[in-house]
Amino acid sequence: MYGDPATIRKILTELGDTWAVVGLSNNQDRAAYGVARVLQRFGKRVIPVHPKAETVHGEPGYASLADIPFKVDVVDVFVNSKLAGPVADQAAAVGAEAVWFQLGVIDEAAYARTREAGLTMVMDRCPAIEIPAL
Numbered sequence: 001m002y003g004d005p006a007t008i009r010k011i012l013t014e015l016g017d018t019w020a021v022v023g024l025s026n027n028q029d030r031a032a033y034g035v036a037r038v039l040q041r042f043g044k045r046v047i048p049v050h051p052k053a054e055t056v057h058g059e060p061g062y063a064s065l066a067d068i069p070f071k072v073d074v075v076d077v078f079v080n081s082k083l084a085g086p087v088a089d090q091a092a093a094v095g096a097e098a099v100w101f102q103l104g105v106i107d108e109a110a111y112a113r114t115r116e117a118g119l120t121m122v123m124d125r126c127p128a129i130e131i132p133a134l
Contacts, residue, residue, distance in 0.1 A: 010120060020076065025056065098122075
């Protein structure tokens, strides 16, 4: 419903390889850790965004999207649905091409705002599940 195959393919193959993963830390028990590793295996540069600003999978982390000193193509969101909307707004503000809300992260108003702002968006899907199918 929030991620047709053409949109998923576009984000994963056409919109760039620099992904900011919001909520990514060194906690190996969290889904973001494993998903980031899969994205790296498929050639994506994964930038951790977390208040701790930890280095994860060899990439230095940043406390917020606004702190990243280079262009991010896709913002992958691993935060609670109640916090996801502001992250999508920040993604638009920093010039990202796309926003990806992970499985279970749903905010229909943010989805509409983000698409109206011209960004491509997928919601309630996981790129680590989708990318091997390409």
